Amino acid sequence: MTGLRLLAIGAMLAPAIPGAARAQGAAIEVGRYFEGDDWTIFRAGLERPLWGPLSVAMYGTHLRASSALGERLWGAGVDLALFREARQGPYAVGGLAGGFASQASKDLWGSWSVGAGYQLIPLSFLSIGAEARWRKLSPGGRDGPEVSLRLGAVFGRRAGGSKEPGPPAPRDPGAAEAGSRAEPGRLATVGRLDAGATLTDSVVATAAATMGTAYRLGGTTTEGFDCSGLIQYAYGHYGIALPRTSSEQATAGEKVERTLDALRPGDILTFSNSGGPVTHVGLYVGDGRFIHSASRGVQLSLLSPDDPYGRWWHKRWVGARRVGSGER
Numbered sequence: 664m665t666g667l668r669l670l671a672i673g674a675m676l677a678p679a680i681p682g683a684a685r686a687q688g689a690a691i692e693v694g695r696y697f698e699g700d701d702w703t704i705f706r707a708g709l710e711r712p713l714w715g716p717l718s719v720a721m722y723g724t725h726l727r728a729s730s731a732l733g734e735r736l737w738g739a740g741v742d743l744a745l746f747r748e749a750r751q752g753p754y755a756v757g758g759l760a761g762g763f764a765s766q767a768s769k770d771l772w773g774s775w776s777v778g779a780g781y782q783l784i785p786l787s788f789l790s791i792g793a794e795a796r797w798r799k800l801s802p803g804g805r806d807g808p809e810v811s812l813r814l815g816a817v818f819g820r821r822a823g824g825s826k827e828p829g830p831p832a833p834r835d836p837g838a839a840e841a842g843s844r845a846e847p848g849r850l851a852t853v854g855r856l857d858a859g860a861t862l863t864d865s866v867v868a869t870a871a872a873t874m875g876t877a878y879r880l881g882g883t884t885t886e887g888f889d890c891s892g893l894i895q896y897a898y899g900h901y902g903i904a905l906p907r908t909s910s911e912q913a914t915a916g917e918k919v920e921r922t923l924d925a926l927r928p929g930d931i932l933t934f935s936n937s938g939g940p941v942t943h944v945g946l947y948v949g950d951g952r953f954i955h956s957a958s959r960g961v962q963l964s965l966l967s968p969d970d971p972y973g974r975w976w977h978k979r980w981v982g983a984r985r986v987g988s989g990e991r
Contacts, residue, residue: 694811718748738762790815863929870897888956913941916986
């Protein structure tokens with residue numbers, strides 16, 4: 664019940680984050696603080712992206728000393744994390760917290776902490792992490808190391824944002840298809856197979872057959888795809904197992920030179936909104952086009968520095984990978 668109460672406190676505090684009309688996810692942490700009597704720490708709250716690789720979390724917290732007469736502290740806090748939001752791997756974290764003691768004196772307390780963690784994302788909506796911090800607790804100038812385990816779940820998205828990246832809508836609605844989904848007349852040339860079709864032709868055809876399927880966070884079937892789920896699905900039809908997330912797919916296979924001339928159909932294109940970790944992937948189909956699942960579902964887009972809308976993707980294109988062992 665402690666975790667549920669803390670999550671409720673975090674939910675009430677979340678609107679205090681500037682611009683946080685909708686949270687990105689929730690997390691619960693359990694840890695130990697080694698200062699005099701060992702303390703058990705519980706934290707639960709909400710986290711959302713703030714700017715680039717930086718995210719902010721608001722949470723409720725409870726600290727309980729291990730001795731029979733130990734202190735019981737209740738309060739709230741805010742953390743800033745670098746490279747933690749929707750990313751697998753190491754990250755940095757620091758924060759402030761404060762509140763009141765449960766003893767009769769009702770003394771106030773304050774704390775700051777700084778440290779690092781490592782996060783795994785076994786599913787697109789689930790994260791598991793471990794953190795180590797140095798924490799300073801007042802009054803009394805007490806300090807010591809802290810370790811904790813963290814379980815997170817994504818259940819929302821940024822206010823006013825899209826589930827996956829995509830270019831802004833054109834002012835002329837009639838021109839929308841020219842950039843965000845490519846010319847409708849050229850759709851028929853994608854995924855066409857003949858007697859000499861190669862493995863990658865088949866992969867591209869499988870992805871093309873899902874055109875128009877709705878976007879779904881964590882989706883890996885024709886009921887709905889996210890970006891990496893679509894590519895995993897297309898390659899999986901031919902016995903090629905790919906990692907689940909876009910960041911993992913960005914390291915699969917072999918690196919391909921980041922030029923249009925070097926690309927071949929079936930290559931995985933990787934994108935980043937901030938120039939940092941990969942946040943989106945697509946499947947190259949040739950002629951400067953790629954299939955991907957974004958905010959409007961599975962669609963065909965251009966990758967061109969000269970096209971008004973293809974330029975949006977080209978600017979965020981950070982790499983390409985080549986997988987599979989069939990003829991090309």
